[in-house]
Amino acid sequence: MTSPLLEVKDLDVHFGALHAVRAVSFSVAPGETLGVVGESGSGKSTTMLAVLGLHPKRQGTVTASRLEFDGEDLLSKSDRAMRDLRGRRVGLIFQDPLAALNPLMTVGRQIGEVLVRHHGLDKHASRAEAVKLLERTGVPDPLRRAAQFPHQFSGGMRQRVMIAIALAGRPELLIADEPTTALDVTVQAEIVRLIRDIQQASGMGLVWITHDLALMARVADRVMVMYAGAVVEEAPVDRLYATPRHPYTAGLLGSIARLDQPRGVRARAIAGTPPSMDQPIGGCAFAPRCPLRFDKCTVAPPLIPLGDGVRAACWRLSGEQA
């Protein structure tokens, strides 16, 4: 196995009393796609923002026993060193491309911002490079489009602009936070293809956050399932879909509405709601909703290695049965 590009061990994020991310560990290798799934508020985005040091220090406390990018410790880096890292070595794509673009700057300048900041290009050179990046991300008529403002772009085109910004620094790791959620289905497919093509061409590591399980099956090499701020299961993508080990993963997969099922077969929802995160969770966070819970579940289960890169946090898998 190649040495990981990003290695995170026991990452915790607190916002005051709110324990948003709980002992999350994962790693991403160069050229690999790690999918992160989980419902809203499960800590997916918070985890990634914490990795990039983007939580304001006054609001959030980030701790980890290990947080390394390409062998360098990120927690001990100065703000300035982190700014040098962000945008150049690590790119970030947001969910809502309209909200993530400055309405008062032309897209050419916003792409150029990265080039000026990280590659020391002057205005003229950064403009030419921005046009090239727009062309590469499939924006037609890039020369004219570079001089336009975000509101003059359609949703899909805006996301292409965001991708161009994220790629401008030629990052080794790209974090895509639900890049297709705000888009039409037809546009989604194009954006997915674009990001994958770019990854294959550049060999960068990719973290793909989504709650779309069908999409995840197509893009990810490995999948990490998060629930209530913690990882409940991690597995290679084919293993996860074939044999989900954690009851929550199984529930998620069972709740997908499918067109190939006979009429009358309904998608099953998981009963209940996720726990509130501002109180300590005793035991397994999923236990109150779990159809398989037993007395052992009052103690929080560790991630149990199950071979072939599969890990899941459930006492049922430890061989102990009620």
Add this chain to the structure above:
Amino acid sequence: MTGFSNRFLIGHAVGIAGVAIIVAAVAIAVFAPLIAPVPASQIDLHARLVPPAFVEGGSAKHFFGTDNLGRDILARLIYGSRISLAVGTAAALLGAVIGSLMGILAGYFGGRVDAAISWFVDVQLAFPFTLLAIFLLGTLGGGFYAVVIVLALATWVNYARVVRAQVLTVKVQDYVLAARAVGVGTPRTLWRYIFANSTAPIIVVASFSTAQAILTQAALSFLGVGIDPSIPSWGAMLNDGREYLQKAWWIATFPGLAIALTVLGVNLFGDWLRDRLDPRSAR
């Protein structure tokens, strides 16, 4: 539908009226030497307290009459516009610079910075400003720049409050996070991303602050502090006319009307701007 378009048109008519008043006032101030019938300080002791031309005993030579030294009121009004507009605009601009800066700092950094700046704002709003202005002008001495600075101190709080509120909403936008995510530094984020997206209310506040500054400057001149009394200004003319209110009402009345009209124009313009720039109010 007609209700909508009527309101739209009336709104525009009011805005245009405001703009027309402002343009007229600026033109008068700029071309004062060309318009004024006689120099503003030309004393004619043979023609003291002449009533306006349209009143019995008035003379066509002095359309708005003369004051106690025989100076032409119309000429003094025309020259007086220069001080009012210059002081009003300069004070509003200086206030905008100070207030915006404070508002940005308070809104962006929050915490103690915010508490300190908000405390200053509250104290100033609670303190009778005229008293503060008289005290400051008494210590600083008068003069154009002193008055501008003092009036900027009167208006900065307006900007600081509005900008702070705006920055609070803008700083949590995704594009600010996105800027940080590509490594843009704090000063640049503040300027290009946060301040640039907070300017619309500043323009509106600027118009109202200009009106406020013109009014306050007149009040200070009336009280005899600030601008050198030998320079004609509307506020000083009011003060001059006070003693003669019984005998010669025109000395104080016309500068009073000039102040009211100018302030009205600026306020109408400001109202119209606010409706145009605030997406929440109906167009």
